Amino acid sequence: MNMPTEGEYLSTIGHADAAPTHEVLNQAKPCEGHNAFEDDVALSGLVSRVAPWFAPEAAALGRLAGDAGTQELARLANEHSPQLKTHDRFGHRIDWVEFHPAWHQLMALAWEHQVPSLAWTTGHKLGHFGRAVLSYLWNQVENGVACPTGMAYAAAAGFHGKPAFAEWREKVLSRSYDGRRVPIAQKQGVVIGYAMTEKQGGSDLRQTQTTATLAGRHVDTPVYLITGHKWFYSVPVADGFFTLAQTASGVSCLFVPRFLPSGEANTFALQRLKDKCGNRSNASSEIEFRQTWALLVGEEGRGIREILSHAHLTRLDFAVGSAGLLRQAVTLAIHHAQSRIGFGQSMASLPMQVNVLADLALESEAAMLSALRVARATDGMASSEHERLLARVATPVTKYWNCQRAPTVVYEALQVHGGNGFILENPVARLYREAPLNSIWEGTSNMMCLDVLRAMQRETGAREVFVEEVRGAGYAGDAHRRFVQQLASDLGAVQIDEAQARAITTRMALALQASEMLRHSDPGVAQRFIDSRLGGASCGVLGTLPSGADLGRIVDRASVAQRAEAAWA
Structure with missing residues (x-):
């Protein structure tokens, strides 16, 4: 029997690569084309109340964060790792690193939008707050570029008031990124x-x-x-x-x-x-x-005191950055669930899934609000003793807790995506690998908790200021009241056991988040957060909220795909 040749076989069925085996259906759409500021109800609402002058700057960067082209730059920058070049082709020592062009394009965008510099260049009194919002949005673009923006932000403070470094300060505040390997005199920005x-x-x-x-x-x-x-x-x-x-x-x-x-x-x-x-x-x-x-x-x-006097700003930046990373993970998870069908209905409407998504939304909003409260305290350090002491204590508290929660939240967001989420070309996989890092940079979780104890021991009035802050918004029920009262009692101890530093710092972080949710969130959302975090029913597991029709509205509120004011009206 004569077998057909390959050409004869393919001519009967068409080319093998083009032979249809199935139709691609029910894949989630790319999460793009949104404005990460304007479509974020909680964030844009806070800015409109606290710093309305800043909304146009935030909206411009928010539009960039949701742009498909920007997201492609982030993918390329991560796909092509930096390469060390110790020598040039002639044998001269250069100690340089080559980056993919996408990385340089992202750096230029960050500098253009004042992600490193706004705190120092704006004439408004809430410069650190505005700059923190930009950093929060930038961490929804590309976390690798957030490192140099944060260091430039802190370095401007390190140069301040030192005439020998006046040119360095001027050029670190430039809106022009200059990636050339040339002396400072030839640089537009550093x-x-x-x-x-x-x-x-x-x-x-x-x-x-x-x-x-x-x-x-x-x-x-x-x-x-x-x-x-x-x-x-x-x-x-x-x-x-x-x-x-x-x-x-x-x-x-x-x-x-x-x-x-x-x-x-x-x-x-x-x-x-x-x-x-x-x-x-x-x-x-x-x-x-x-x-x-x-x-x-x-x-x-x-030197340690000197370098930490400005490096503490990078701690604030990591608290903000982790909140932004959380927000991006939650945005991706909600979008995926809303654009994919599971078991005959939208995944975002499945009872267990909506519970997880709502809980993720609560976690993200509270992280954002607490980080931006610390940024506002940083703005007030020079004029208010309350704000100075609050910033001193709440910076390590919030850095510890937001960075601690990031891996847990991203893990749950990845689970929403299923197997697709574990594939590196999916952006949530990149966030999963990124999430643990901020808790290590600028002081591990243990170091942050020790710093909280140190601040309360050395700064007269710091404990009282923190308790005053978390009591200031009132209470959302008896459980909340008991939680804060017990915390105040424990903070009043002459000496806090170092072995309990994580426990006390965790409770401080939750108390601060609860007070910010009461001040700035929807009342129903704030109540849900406080009942679940301070009441103890969840046992620390996301997706264990008591059932209720409001869970779907919480998810809609956090969705960038659909503004939810009407649903809450």
Whole structure:
């Protein structure tokens, strides 16, 4: 029997690749074409009440966050990892990192929309609040670019009031991103980094081994030569970075420019890039100092205090950033469920699924409100003792809790997507890998809780201010009242057991979220949040809300696809 040739066979059935086997049906639509600010009822409502002047800026970035082209840039930046280039093709040492063009395009968009700079350039009194809203929205675009924007935000404070760094401050506040490897005099804008952690020390900066010796002065500023290493240095293409080293008087804060005043390259070596679980678009490296030229920042021997005086702003930024990451995960989950049919009806209307989605929406809104309350407190630090003390305590509280909750929320959002969510080309998979990181950067969860205890022990009146804040909105029932009263009693203890630091900080975070929900959310939504978080019925598991017709309305309220004012009217 003669077998048909391949050509004869294909001519009878058509090309194998084109042979239909099934029709593609019931796949969720891409979550794009929305405005992440205007279509976010809770966020846009808060801004309209607190800072209406800022709405146009937020709407412009919100439109960008929901744009399909921007989302494609984020995908490309993560798909193509940064590459270390220690030498150029002629053999010269350059210690540079090549990024995909998409990363540079995202950086340019972030700088153009003032994500790093608004707090310092606006003439309005709520600059940190406005800048936090931008960061919240940007973290719904691409988290890897949020690292350099946050460091630039903090660095502007580090340069403030120091004449030797006036040009650096001016250019870090520029709206023009300039990714070229050239001296500062030729730059339109600069990117700034931080390099503090060493192999042996981790979060304990007192264990710094790197040394620095006084080598003269540049204009009126002491110059040091640094020898040593840093174990983590993110965004190693920065034009300059803050670091720590042991000097004659102890650990000091130093600033390392990429180029010397003469225009020659400074002497440091990028050893390798970290192969990170998430945050793939961003480069993090190990670095060695080899008689590296640096300028003293602040007083010699007081470097930890100096660097933390502006690095604390990155803690606020991670609290805000995790809230934005949560919001993006919830947006994706709700959109997926609303655009896909399961068991004969919209997935978003299935009783168990709507319970999960509503609970995710509660978690996201509370995270956003608490983070932005800390941002408003930061704006008031100079003029109000209440706001100063609240910012001092609530920053680590909120950084701890929002970052702690991010992996749990993203995990549930991924489950909504089913197997599709676990595939890397799906954006929720990228969020899943990203979610744990913010709890590590700028202090782990344990470090944040220890900082909360330290603040309450060292800052007179800090405990009382926090209790006053969480009582100020009143109570949503007896369970809420008992929760706050017991918290106030425990905070009044002369000495709080360090082993209970996580427990007390968790309760503080929930109390702050509850008060912000009462102040700024829909009353029914706030009641749902307080009953489920402070009443103990959920046992910490999302999707365990008591049944009710309002759950669907909570989901609609959080959906970017359909504004829900009419449903709540």
